[in-house]
Amino acid sequence: VRYETGVWEGRWRDPMLDKNGLALLEDGSAGNQKSTAHSLENVEEVEGIATRIVLALDQALYEHRSKLGHLFKAVNRGVPGVLEPPEFLEGLLRLRIVDQGELTEENIIEVMSLIDPDFDGRVILDTLNRAIANSRSARKLITQASGLLSSEEARPDSRHATYGKAAGQGQDLRRD
Numbered sequence: 001v002r003y004e005t006g007v008w009e010g011r012w013r014d015p016m017l018d019k020n021g022l023a024l025l026e027d028g029s030a031g032n033q034k035s036t037a038h039s040l041e042n043v044e045e046v047e048g049i050a051t052r053i054v055l056a057l058d059q060a061l062y063e064h065r066s067k068l069g070h071l072f073k074a075v076n077r078g079v080p081g082v083l084e085p086p087e088f089l090e091g092l093l094r095l096r097i098v099d100q101g102e103l104t105e106e107n108i109i110e111v112m113s114l115i116d117p118d119f120d121g122r123v124i125l126d127t128l129n130r131a132i133a134n135s136r137s138a139r140k141l142i143t144q145a146s147g148l149l150s151s152e153e154a155r156p157d158s159r160h161a162t163y164g165k166a167a168g169q170g171q172d173l174r175r176d
Contacts, residue, residue: 049103050111051135056097058132068125068132071095083123085109 060071069081072091076083083091085108092098103111113119116127 046110046114049107050114053092053097053111054115054128054131054135056095057128058136060095060097061132068129072125081125083125085112085121085123088112088123 057068057071060066061068064071069076072083072088074094075087075091077087078084085105089098089103089105089108092103093100108123109119109121112123115131116124118127
């Protein structure tokens with residue numbers, strides 16, 4: 001994958017995405033707009049919002065028994081499966097994942113830069129779907145691991161199982 005003269009993987013990179021994924025304009029036209037939401041100041045906050053969005057989208061997929069393309073169909077005005085940050089934010093608002101004024105487009109760009117390592121200014125639903133699937137797999141592994149830990153705590157240690165009653169002879173060979 002190469003990045004040459006503004007083209008990356010055959011696509012034009014959004015020129016607004018510079019300096020840590022934040023939209024910066026030199027003429028200051030975007031800086032004059034007052035944002036109702038706060039800027040995401042630290043990495044933990046961005047990670048928390050990204051996690052919340054991914055988990056909430058997974059829950060919405062389950063509740064609606066649908067696909068991401070269907071959930072965002074009403075706000076997808078361009079290429080199917082590819083959303084601009086304002087469209088994605090509008091879709092999150094429609095699904096009631098975020099509240100009005102909670103996030104800005106700049107916040108969405110920060111969050112999506114974390115979710116999608118190849119983020120180019122557009123939210124690609126296939127990539128988001130992979131992130132949701134990875135999250136689901138991680139949660140499943142954590143649940144299985146915690147289940148194994150709790151079941152091992154409930155039963156005697158398996159390493160010492162041979163020191164129990166010896167092959168039906170009624171003798172307890174454990175040393176106390």
